[in-house]
Amino acid sequence: MERVMRLKSCIGSLLLTLMLCSCNSWLDIDLINQSEESDLFSTERGFSEALAGVYCDIAASNMYGQTLSFGMLDIMSRIYDYSQIPNKMKIFRDYNYEDKDMKAYIYALWCSFYANIASLNNILEWSERNASVLSDERRDQVRGEALALRGMLHFDIYRLFAADIKLDKTSRILPYQTDFGVKTPPVYATGDYLDLVVRDLEDAIKYLENDPIMKITPYELGNGDGENKDQSDLYVARMNYYAAKALLARVYLNMGGEKVKEARRLAEEVIDCGKFALVDYERSLNTEEANKDLLFSDEHIFSLRGQNVKTDAEGVHKQITGSDGNLQMASGYQASLYASDLEDYRLNWYKGFYIIKYTSDNSKRFFPKMPMVRLSEMYLIAAEGWMKDDPDHAAELLQTLKQARTKQLVGKQAVTEEILLLEMRKEFVGEGQLFYVYKRLNHDIIGNTSEDAVKANNGVFVLPIPEEEIEYGHRN
Template sequence: MKTKLFIVLMILGLVFTSCEDWLKVNSETELSQDDMFSSDEGFHTALTGVYIGMTATDLYGMHLSWHMLDYLAHYYCLISGSNDTYLHSHQYKHTRVYPYIKGTWNGLYNLIANCNNILAKLEEHKSELNPINYQLVKGEALTLRAFFHFDLMRMFGFGNLRNRDVSSKKAIPYVTTFSKEVTPQLSYSETFELLKKDLLEAIDLLYGENGKNCYRITGDDDFFDNGPNGEDHAFFTYFDYQTSPRVDYYVAKAILARVYMWEGTDEGYAKAAEIAEEWFLTEDDSGQDCWDWVSRSRVTNSNVLYRDRTFSQEHIWHLSVTKLNDIIGNWLDASNPNATYERIFLTQEMAFSIFEVGEGNDVGVNDYRYSYLLQPQGSGLNNYATLKLDQCNGETNYGQKIPLISTPEMYYICAEVYAQQGNLKKAISYLNTVRRARGITADLDENLTYQEVREEILKEYRKEFVSLGQLFYFYKRWGVESVAGYADIMDDTKYVLPYPDEEVISGNRVQF
C-alpha cells in the first residue's frame, strides 16, 4: 500500500473534543510515538483512535452502514437528480460516486496501518506492559485488522465463492506491517488463510487462560478494576455484557463465522455454524444466558425517546458514534423528499414486499421491524422512513449506536448451514425463533423444501438489515442475480467495486 500512514487519533483529536483529555499533542500535526506508546494508557489511546476513525462518514458512520451499501442493495427509493441515483445504477466511475469508493478504500487501509503500528509497538514495549493489557490490546488490534481487510474483500473482491473457484486469483492486499512499501497481492486462498490466522490468534489472546481474560465473562481482575491511580480503569468501563463498543472474544468469533461463510466450503460452513451455536449455549457466571432478545416493552414504549430501535440487547458488537445525530441530519425525514436530495426511504411497495404486508398477506403486520422501525410519511403516506437509526434530535436514550454484528445473524448462519446439510427442520426452527422474537405470530411450515427455506432466509436478511449495510454482502455472497428494486442483472460488474485508479497505476494491482 502507498496510502499515507498516520496515527489516526492525531487528526481526530482535533475534531472530537471528547478526546482532548486523552491526548497531549506536540503540535497541530505531530504526536510523538515515544509519548504515545510509553505506557499501557498510550496503547489504549491509540486503539481509541482506531474506533473513532471507524465513525467517519466514508466508513461505518455512514457509507458502510446506512448509506452507500444499502443503496447498492437497492433498498431505497430514487430521487431524481440525487447523487445516489448513480450509486443505484452502479456507475462506480462517475464523479459523484468515485469519491465514496476512494474514501472507503483509503479510510480502511489507514485504519489497518494504525492497527499494524500498534502491533509493532506492542512487541517493542512488551516487557514494559502489563501482561493482560498486552494480550487484550494485541487481540483487539488483530481482530480489527482482520475485520477491515474482510470488508475490503467483501466490497472489492469476488462473491459467490461457494459456486465458483477464484482461489488462485489475486485478492485485495493484506497488509501486516507498518511500512510505506507496496504490499504484494496474494491469492484468495492465501488471503483467507491470513484472515483466519489473525482471528484465531486474536480469539486465543482475548479468551486467555481458562477464560480468565475474557472480560465479557469475568472482568473482575484487578487490572480491569483499577486504573493508574487506583480508580476504575476507564479503558475497560464498557466491557460489560452487551454494552461494549469494542471488540472482544465473541466479536472475533462472530467475524470468523462470517469469514467461513464467505469462503463457502463445506468445512467452513460447518465451522461457522459451530461458532454461531456457541451464542445460544453461552452462560455468564450466574448461569444466565449471555445473549437475549430485545424485549417487546423496549421496542414498543409509548415514549419514542425510550424505544430501543437498534435492539441493543442483541448487539454482539456496535459502533459508538457520538456525532451520529449530526451525521444523519435530515436524511431520515421522508415527509418532503423533493425539498432536498439527501433523503433515504422505502417506497410503500418496497416496504410491503419486504415485510409481507398487504393483499391478504399479513405476515408482517405484527413484525416490530415493520410496525416500529418504519413510518409512513409524505403526501399519501407512501414514503416509508427508516427509523432504526433515528436519533430523535439527539435525545433518545438508545442513540449513538450502529450495530455491526447482532444475534439474529448467528441464527441465519445456522439456518443456512443446516439447510445446506439437509436438516431442514432444524433450519426452520432457527428461523422461527427469530420471527417470534420479532413479533411474528405465524411459524413457518416445518415441511418447507430446501429452496423454500433459502427463500425464507433471504426474506429475513431483507427484513433485519435495513440501514445496516449487510444486505448487499448477502446478495453478493449468494450471487443473487435478480434483486428487488433493480431491473438489471446483478453480476461482477455490479458486485465488485473497482480499486481506486491510483492504486491500480502506482501499485500495479490486478483485480479481475
Template sequence: MKKYILILLTSVVTLSSCSDWFDVTSGSEIREKDHYSTLAGFQQSLIGCYISMTDNALYGKELSWYAIEILGHQFNPVTSNSSNSREMQEYEKFNYDHTQIFSDIENIWAKAYSVITNANEALTNMEGQEASLNEVYYHVIKGELLAIRAYMHFDLLRLYGYGDWKNRSAELNSKKTIPYVTTLSSIPTPQRTGKETLQMIINDLEAAEKFLKEYDPITKKHPASYYTSIDADGFFKDRTLRLNYYAVKALEARVYLWEGSKESIDKALNAAEEIIKAIGDNGIVMDDMYTYSYLLPEISQSNRSLASEALFSLDVSDVTSKITSYIIPNFVNTDYTAMYISPTDVESIYEGINSDVRFTRMLDQTQGDSRGYVPMKIHQASLDAFNKNRLSLIRLPEIFYIAAECYATSATPNLDMALQRLNKIRENRGISTPLENLNADQIIKEIQKEYHKEFISEGVMFYYYKRTGCKSIPNYSEEMTDTQYLLPYPTFEIQSGRVQ
C-alpha cells in the same frame, strides 16, 4: 457505460498518494519513542483505531446506514425535478460509471488502510511489552488490535474482491486480491490470492480469540469486581463498543460463511452456536455489556436502534448532523434527499404481516402523504441516551440466520435446527406462525426474506447478495455479474501494478 453497484453517493475528500498510507513516516517513528512507553499510549492507539473506523468514508456513514440497503430496499427520491433527485435515481439504478465514483472508491480504500496501519503500528510496538503491561490489558488490547486488522481487511475483501466463493475455487486459487498488510514498511505489500488472503484473516481472528478468551471481561474468567479494581479509567466500559470475544466469534462466522466450503460451513456454525449458547435466554450481562437475544416487549421509539442486540457497535459522534437531510419522518416535496421505502416494497418485504414489529415499530409512514415509509433505526430525536450515536455493525439476528443457513447447507443438514434458529427471531419479532416442513432450498429463501426484514438501513444486504451470488435482485432488471458487484481498485493501485 460500465456499471458498478455503489454503496455511497458522493464525496468531496481530497486524497493523498499511496505512499502516505503504507510508509513509516518520521512522525510515527517519533511517536514510537514516547507514545508507547505507557499503558495509556496503547489504550489511546486502540481507541484511535475505533474512532478512525467512524470516519464518514467508513462506518460513520458510507458503509453503514448510508449504504441504504441498495439491494432489495429501494429508497425513492422525493421528486424528479432536482439534480439531487436525479442523482438518487441514478444511484438506485446503479448507473455510476468508473470516472464518477473514483473519489469515493479511493477514499474508502485509503481510510480502511489507514486504520490498518494504525493497528499495525500499535501491534509492532507491543512486541516484548507483556511483562511491562498488566496482563489483562496486554491481552485485551492486542486481541482487539488483531481483530480490527482482520475486520478491515475482510470488508475490503468483501467490497473489492469476489463473492460467491463456493463456485469460484479455480479463480480464487489463481487471481490476486487486496494486499493484506501486517507490517510497517515502505516496501509495498504483495497481493495474494483470495484463499491466501482469507487464511490471513482467519489467522488474525484465531489469534485475537486466544488473546481475548481468557481475559475479556465478558468471558467471566474473573469476577466483575476484579475488572473494576483495575479499571480506574473505565477502559472496559461497554464491551459492545469494542471488538470483544463474542464479536470476534461472530466475525469468524461471517468469514467462514463467505468462503462457503462444507468445512467452512461447519466452522461458521460452531462459531455461531457458541455465541447463541452464551447468550441463552437472558443475554450476556457482564459489567456494562448488555446483549439480548430478543427485544419484542421492549421495542419502542426510544430504542429502535436495537443497540441492545449488538455484539459490536461504534460510537459515532454527532450522527444527527449526518442523517438530518436523509432520515426525515415527515418530509415534504422540497426535501429532495429524503429516503423512504414505497408502500409496495414494504408490503412485499414484510409480506403483509402486520404483527411484525420491524414493520409496525421500525418504520414510520409519512403523515398526510402515503408515498412511503421512513426507516427509523438511527433517527436520533426519538432515541434514549443509551441508543444515541450507536451504529450496530454486528447484531444477534445475523448470528441466528448464519446458524440456520449452516444447518440447512452443511454436509449433514439438520433442517429442524435450521427452522428453530430462524423461528426464534421471527417469534421475537411478533410473527406467531412458525415456519414448518420446509426443505433446504425453501429454508434458504426464507432466510433471504428475513435478512430483508431485519436489516433495513444497516448496510447488510449488499454483502448478502454478493456472497450468495444472486444473479437477479429486486428493483434491478439486468443480470448481476462481477461488473456490478466488484468495486474497482483505485487508479493509483492499478497504475502501480496491482490487478483485480
C-alpha cells in the same frame, strides 16, 4: 512504465489524521491531540488511546457511520425507492464506478481502510516493542482487539473489491497488510487472502480468552437513566471475544463449502453463550418514544459509537418537504416485505416512507450506535449452515429468531435460501449487510420495487481497485 501499488500514498496522508482522531470521548477516554509515538506507547493509557482512535475513525461518516451502512451500501442493495434517490447519490444507485466522483469516493474509502489497518499494525508493533509497559492481561487484550479489527477491515476490503471466492479463488488482486510502514505489502490470491483473515481472527480469539466480557452479561446491564449511560458499552462497543468468533463465523460462511460447518458451529457458540439476547418487546419497544430501543441493543455483539450517526442519518432519512436529499422507501414496500405479519417489531424502524432507525428521538438514553454484528445474524448463519445437513434444526433456529420479532405465534417452516434472504431483507435495514448477502449468494438484487431488480454480476458486486493502487499485471 510499470506501476507499483502505492498504499503508502494514502497511508502517509491519513495516518496522522487517524492517530490524532478528534472525538469528544470514547468510553470516557480522551483522545490525544498530539504525541510522539514513543510517548504515546510509553503507558498503558497510550495504547488505549491509540485503539480508541481506530474505533473513532472507522465509526466516522466515510466508513461504517454512514457509507458502509445506511449510505452507499444500502443504496447499492436498492432498499430505497430507485426513482427517489437524490442526484448526488445516483452514482451509487447505478453502480457508476467509472464516474470521476465515484472513483474519488472509492479511493478515499480504500485509503481509509488501509490507514486504519496501518494504525492497528503500529499498535501491534509497539505492543511487542514496549511489552513491559503492559501487564500480560492488558497486552493480550490490546493485541486481541487489534488483530480482530485488522481481520474485520481486511475482510470488508475483500467483500467490496474482490470477486466472491466461491466463483474465483485465484485472482491475485488484494494486498494484506501485516506490518507497519510505507513499504508495499504483498498481494494475495483471494483464497490465500481470506486464510490470512481467518488467521487474524483465530489469533484474536486466543488473545481474548480472558476478555472482561467473560465475567458479565452485557444485555443484563441495560441502559442507565442518564444520557449516554449504557453500561454494556464497556463490553460491546469494542472488539471482544464473542465478536471475534461471530466475525469468523461470517467469514467462514462467505468461504462456503466445508467451512460452512465451522460457521454454524461458531454461530451457535455465540448464541449459546448467553451474553446477548434477542430483543424483548416489553423492555425495548413497548415504552414511551424516548425510551424505545430501535437498535435492538441487547442483540449487539459488537457495535460502534459514532458521534455523527444521528445527524448523518437525519441528513438522508428525515422527511423534508421539497428536499432532494432524502432516501425513502417505495409506496407499499413495508406492506409487501412484511406481508405475513404487519405486527413485526421491525416495522418500528419505519415512519411512512422513511427509516427512523437512527433518527428517533431517543438520544437521551441511547448513544449513537452502529451495529456491526448482532445476535440475529448468528441465528441466520446457523440456520443456513444446518439447512441441508439437519433441516429440522435449521427450522427451529429460524423459528426462534422469527418468534422474537412478533407477538404472533410463529410456526416452523422449511428453510431455503429464498426464505433466509427474505428474513435478511427484513433484518439488515440500515446496516449495510444486504449488498454483501446478494454478492455472497450470487443472487439478483431484488430492489425496492420489482422494476428495480438488478441481475447478479461482478460488474455490480466488485468495486474497481483504485487506479492509483494497481500494480501492473495484477489487474482483473
